[in-house]
Each structure stands twice: as structure tokens, then as C-alpha cells.
Amino acid sequence: MSKVYSLPSRLKEDLKLVEDELTRIVSLKEGKLAEAALTTLKAGGKRLRPILVLLTGMINIYDVSKLIPSAVAIELVHTASLIHDDVLDGADTRRGSPTINATWDEKVAISTGDYLFGVAFEILSKLNNPYLMKVMAEAALALSVGELHQMRTCRNFNQTIDDYLTKIRNKTALLFSAACSMGAVLSGAKETEIEAVGRYGENLGMAFQIYDDVLDISGDKRILGKPIGIDLKDGMVTMPIFLALQETSQRAYLQNVVENVNSTEEEIEKAIRIIKATSAIKETKNRAKGFVEKAFEALKLIDADEARRELRFIGEFVINRYH
Amino acid sequence: MSKVYSLPSRLKEDLKLVEDELTRIVSLKEGKLAEAALTTLKAGGKRLRPILVLLTGMINIYDVSKLIPSAVAIELVHTASLIHDDVLDGADTRRGSPTINATWDEKVAISTGDYLFGVAFEILSKLNNPYLMKVMAEAALALSVGELHQMRTCRNFNQTIDDYLTKIRNKTALLFSAACSMGAVLSGAKETEIEAVGRYGENLGMAFQIYDDVLDISGDKRILGKPIGIDLKDGMVTMPIFLALQETSQRAYLQNVVENVNSTEEEIEKAIRIIKATSAIKETKNRAKGFVEKAFEALKLIDADEARRELRFIGEFVINRYH
Numbered sequence: 001m002s003k004v005y006s007l008p009s010r011l012k013e014d015l016k017l018v019e020d021e022l023t024r025i026v027s028l029k030e031g032k033l034a035e036a037a038l039t040t041l042k043a044g045g046k047r048l049r050p051i052l053v054l055l056t057g058m059i060n061i062y063d064v065s066k067l068i069p070s071a072v073a074i075e076l077v078h079t080a081s082l083i084h085d086d087v088l089d090g091a092d093t094r095r096g097s098p099t100i101n102a103t104w105d106e107k108v109a110i111s112t113g114d115y116l117f118g119v120a121f122e123i124l125s126k127l128n129n130p131y132l133m134k135v136m137a138e139a140a141l142a143l144s145v146g147e148l149h150q151m152r153t154c155r156n157f158n159q160t161i162d163d164y165l166t167k168i169r170n171k172t173a174l175l176f177s178a179a180c181s182m183g184a185v186l187s188g189a190k191e192t193e194i195e196a197v198g199r200y201g202e203n204l205g206m207a208f209q210i211y212d213d214v215l216d217i218s219g220d221k222r223i224l225g226k227p228i229g230i231d232l233k234d235g236m237v238t239m240p241i242f243l244a245l246q247e248t249s250q251r252a253y254l255q256n257v258v259e260n261v262n263s264t265e266e267e268i269e270k271a272i273r274i275i276k277a278t279s280a281i282k283e284t285k286n287r288a289k290g291f292v293e294k295a296f297e298a299l300k301l302i303d304a305d306e307a308r309r310e311l312r313f314i315g316e317f318v319i320n321r322y323h
Numbered sequence: 324m325s326k327v328y329s330l331p332s333r334l335k336e337d338l339k340l341v342e343d344e345l346t347r348i349v350s351l352k353e354g355k356l357a358e359a360a361l362t363t364l365k366a367g368g369k370r371l372r373p374i375l376v377l378l379t380g381m382i383n384i385y386d387v388s389k390l391i392p393s394a395v396a397i398e399l400v401h402t403a404s405l406i407h408d409d410v411l412d413g414a415d416t417r418r419g420s421p422t423i424n425a426t427w428d429e430k431v432a433i434s435t436g437d438y439l440f441g442v443a444f445e446i447l448s449k450l451n452n453p454y455l456m457k458v459m460a461e462a463a464l465a466l467s468v469g470e471l472h473q474m475r476t477c478r479n480f481n482q483t484i485d486d487y488l489t490k491i492r493n494k495t496a497l498l499f500s501a502a503c504s505m506g507a508v509l510s511g512a513k514e515t516e517i518e519a520v521g522r523y524g525e526n527l528g529m530a531f532q533i534y535d536d537v538l539d540i541s542g543d544k545r546i547l548g549k550p551i552g553i554d555l556k557d558g559m560v561t562m563p564i565f566l567a568l569q570e571t572s573q574r575a576y577l578q579n580v581v582e583n584v585n586s587t588e589e590e591i592e593k594a595i596r597i598i599k600a601t602s603a604i605k606e607t608k609n610r611a612k613g614f615v616e617k618a619f620e621a622l623k624l625i626d627a628d629e630a631r632r633e634l635r636f637i638g639e640f641v642i643n644r645y646h
Binding site for chain 2: 113117
């Protein structure tokens with residue numbers, strides 16, 4: 001199975017077009033804003049959402065010029081939400097680069113995020129396609145609900161694994177689902193296929209976020225390019241923690257690390273050791289795999305061979321990646 | 324001319340429906356968010372944008388059930404932008420009530436604003452009307468551009484009256500224009516009428532903001548329900564200041580008050596006296612009237628008598644109000 005996902009070369013060129021368009025649009029504004037937005041855009045990101053738009057755009061008739069605006073819009077919505085998230089989390093770095101709120105201030109971050117949301121919806125609104133608008137508006141609303149949910153449950157041990165699943169569905173999975181539905185619709189896919197890739201995207205997104213949360217505990221910071229234990233430090237209770245609690249006798253220790261704003265590096269490292277001493281990492285990876293299997297199940301309804309194969313590759317990448 | 328605008332009684336009932344729907348939608352979320360959003364919604368506001376949707380909805384066939392979602396969505400976008408504005412301005416009160424960032428914190432304000440933006444677009448997207456989405460997306464984008472513009476020109480005396488006009492067009496006028504176009508479209512108005520009320524709305528919005536900026540200097544705080552001189556305190560250069568500069572010898576004093584974060588109440592009061600000693604207030608009111616006249620000019624293209632008459636009343640209200 002692939003540790004690194006490699007796009008078919010045709011799509012590589014097309015993803016480059018998306019990238020160029022993202023840069024062009026963000027650079028339209030002068031000054032701090034363009035600089036701030038570009039910094040966030042360039043700080044990496046795998047462009048998974050635009051890739052999903054392109055791949056699902058192969059389900060029927062592939063026309064990259066039709067797909068670019070939606071691929072750009074969805075990455076802008078994602079970027080805007082990351083920028084606001086960084087303010088809400090008080091994060092100083094993202095993927096090793098300083099955040100907008102750290103480099104400039106929270107005000108620049110708020111207005112840059114608002115601007116990118118605005119640009120995304122303006123791009124989409126020009127396509128005169130109510131379906132695309134509806135899908136994106138629902139996903140953007142879900143993002144903000146997830147954001148609120150995250151704030152409410154932060155440093156709060158009194159939550160269930162269902163709270164966690166609802167949160168990641170809103171914060172990650174529904175935007176993945178939107179990307180897939182949009183590509184499929186733009187290719188002129190059948191209703192059953194649109195519904196199926198939507199389901200694929202949602203389950204893929206769940207798996208992606210769960211695996212991301214695993215990497216925050218069991219990953220290698222040199223490979224990840226970022227420190228581990230960030231979720232613990234930020235007081236987020238992720239699936240590995242919920243599952244570790246079912247086995248460990250050190251519940252009180254984990255609770256204290258999550259609830260305490262001032263947990264030290266040593267305490268976080270010890271919490272990670274406690275979690276790793278259980279089967280939580282393995283079990284969480286299994287749950288992520290379970291979601292990928294549901295995603296694969298949905299793919300059976302897709303006729304187009306190349307699209308189905310590539311969407312499977314993405315699923316395998318998500319649960320086998322190192323970063 | 325009317326000092327207080329009074330809606331026709333039919334519209335009063337319908338505005339009540341809009342109000343109930345706003346409350347209902349905002350209350351769908353539990354906890355802090357609903358409380359925070361409701362506080363801002365209830366902190367007053369004249370509901371001018373929903374009123375404009377209803378009034379322009381009379382241009383052809385008036386159907387309140389069709390108008391309510393757009394009236395609600397536009398007030399939510401406006402409210403969201405006020406909430407983010409309060410964070411950007413570091414404002415503690417709005418219309419005498421504490422802001423969300425003052426009562427809770429900036430994080431609650433950011434996420435409440437994001438949520439209301441999301442809800443607004445979701446409501447609109449359900450109407451399956453690409454024109455409405457386009458108008459609102461453009462207005463929301465303009466809002467964020469105006470927000471950025473305001474941040475960039477804040478405490479900066481090196482700007483022109485054109486900077487000011489561009490900023491208020493983005494921050495106020497284009498949302499007024501959107502409200503009017505949306506109502507007209509929903510009533511099934513002719514293309515020429517839609518274009519004309521759009522122009523009416525834009526000019527009305529310009530007049531409204533200019534007059535608001537006059538009141539911040541020449542208003543009576545007991546009637547306004549808020550202190551005066553807030554723009555000066557916040558380092559905003561508004562039209563009365565630009566015009567005062569053309570006459571006064573005290574340019575350096577005004578510049579210092581605007582550029583200095585720590586201007587005292589006494590310094591702000593002196594700046595107000597300097598401005599009032601010129602013809603700036605009178606001249607600014609004239610400019611506001613000029614925009615209202617342009618708005619009235621556009622109304623000539625509207626056939627429907629009642630709509631035209633009420634839209635004129637609104638124009639007169641805007642430049643004759645005390646608050």
C-alpha cells in the first residue's frame with residue numbers, strides 16, 4: 001500500500017492550474033492581506049480537497065476548466081477556516097510556519113479569513129449553480145458549528161466519543177464530502193454516483209481526521225514537520241484518548257493534562273506514554289480503517305474505472321501516511 | 324420631513340415576522356452562542372436592510388413568505404459583520420450594550436460571526452436562486468474588503484476622501500444595494516427596476532453612512548444612546564474631518580487626535596469643537612443629501628406608487644434622523 005499518494009500525471013498538471021489560480025486570486029489584494037493569506041496557503045497542505053474535486057470530476061465527463069473554480073473555492077473555505085481556527089486555538093505555528101495571528105495579529109487573521117470566505121462564495125456564485133452553492137454553504141456552516149463545538153468541548157473531559165465524532169464530521173468530513181459531490185456534479189455524474197461519492201468523501205474525511213489525531217500522538221515529529229501532542233496541549237480529547245481511558249488506570253492523570261492550561265512538555269510526554277501503553281493507537285487506526293472501508297463500499301457504485309481506482313488510492317494513502 | 328420613519332402597518336406586521344424568524348434561527352443553537360448572537364441582534368439596529376427587502380418587494384407582486392428568508396439572511400450577514408467589526412475595533416459597547424468580545428471574549432465573537440455568516444448563506448442557498456446568491460456573495464465580499472480597508476486606513480491621516488467613500492461603499496452601501504435588488508427580484512420586478520433600486524440602495528447606503536458619521540460628531544449622546552466622538556477615538560477619518568481640514572488652521576491638532584491611540588476625552592471634545600467651528604457638518608449633510616437625491620433619481624424608474632413613496636420616506640428619514 002502507498003505511503004505517499006501520487007496523482008496521475010494528467011491531474012498533476014491540472015492541480016498546478018488550481019494552485020496557480022489560488023495564488024493569483026489571493027494575490028489580487030495588495031499588502032498585508034495577500035501576504036498573510038499566501039503565507040497560510042503556502043504553508044503546505046496537501047490540497048486534498050481540490051484533488052478530490054478533480055478526481056470526482058473524472059466520474060463522467062472530465063473538464064478541468066469547469067472544475068477549477070470549485071476546487072479553488074473549497075480550498076479557500078478550508079484556508080479561511082484554518083486561519084480562524086488558529087486564532088481560536090491561539091496557535092503560533094501551523095506546519096512549522098508562524099500563523100497569521102502570530103506574525104501580525106488576531107485582527108489581520110480575522111479579516112483575512114473573512115475575506116477568503118467572501119472570495120470563495122463569490123467565485124462559486126458566478127457559476128450560477130444552486131446545487132454547488134447549497135453544498136458549499138452547508139459545509140461552511142458545518143465548519144462553523146464544528147468550530148463552536150470544539151471551543152465548547154475544549155479542556156472538557158465530560159464528553160463522549162460521539163461528541164468527538166460529531167465534531168470531526170462538522171470540521172472535516174462534510175467539507176471532504178462537499179468536494180466530492182461538487183466534482184461529481186460538475187462532471188455530469190448520475191444522481192446515485194453523486195450521492196455515493198458524497199458518502200465516500202464523508203467517510204474518507206472521518207478517517208483522515210481520526211488518523212491525523214493518531215499522528216498527533218504516535219507520529220514522528222521529524223516526519224510530521226510539527227511537534228506531537230499538540231491536541232493534548234490544546235486540551236482536545238481525541239479518539240486515542242477516549243480509547244486509552246477504557247484501559248488505563250491513569251484516567252486522573254490524562255484528565256489533568258487535558259484540563260490544565262499549563263501542562264508541561266514532560267506531563268504531555270508522560271500522557272503520550274500512558275496512551276501508547278494501551279491498545280488505543282492500534283484500535284484508533286482500526287476505526288479509521290473502518291471509515292475507509294465504508295468509503296470504499298460507496299465507491300462500488302461508481303462506474304468510471306480510473307476515478308474509482310484513484311479514489312481508492314486516496315483512501316489507502318489516508319490510513320497509511322506518515323504525515 | 325419625517326424625523327422618525329414609520330412603516331405602513333402591513334409592513335410592520337411583516338417586519339415582526341422577520342424579527343421572529345431572526346430570533347428563532349439564532350436561538351436554534353444552544354448556550355453561549357445563541358446568547359451572544361441574540362444580545363447583538365437585540366442591541367437594537369433599525370432593521371433597515373430587512374425593511375428595504377420588504378419595501379422593494381412591493382415593486383411588483385408582494386409575497387412576504389418569499390421575502391422573509393432573504394430579509395433574515397441579510398440581517399444575519401450584517402450582524403455577523405458588526406460582531407467581527409467589534410473585535411477589529413476592540414469595541415466594548417455597541418449602542419450602549421456590551422459587545423460579545425467584551426462580555427465573553429474575542430473567540431466567542433469570531434465563532435459567532437462565522438456561524439451567522441454560515442447560517443445566512445445556508446438560508447439563501449435553499450432558495451435555489453443563483454441571482455440572490457450572487458448579490459449576497461458580492462455584498463459579503465465587499466464587507467470584508469471594507470473591513471480590511473478600514474483596518475489599513477485606521478489612525479492614518481494620509482488618505483483621501485475617495486478612500487473614505489470607497490470604504491463606506493464596501494462597508495455599508497453595497498449591502499443596502501443588495502437588500503434592494505433582492506426584494507425587487509423576489510417581487511418579479513423588471514430588469515430596469517431591479518437595476519434602479521440597486522442604484523437607489525447604493526446611494527441611500529452612502530447617505531446613511533455619511534449621516535451616521537456626522538451624528539458621531541454633531542449628535543446628542545442622550546438621543547443617540549451612545550457617546551459621540553467614537554470614530555475620532557477609534558482613529559477613523561470620516562467626511563466631516565476631511566471637510567474641516569479644508570478650512571481649519573488646526574490640522575496638526577486633528578491629526579494628532581486621530582493618530583494617537585491615547586487621545587483623552589478632552590482632546591476629542593476639543594477636536595469636535597474644531598470641526599464644528601467650520602462648515603464641515605453642514606457641508607457633510609449636504610453631501611449626504613446629494614446621495615439621497617441620486618437615490619430619488621433612481622426611484623423615478625419605479626412604477627409602483629406605494630413602493631416608490633415608502634422608499635422616498637426612507638431616504639428622507641436617513642438624512643433627517645437624530646439617531
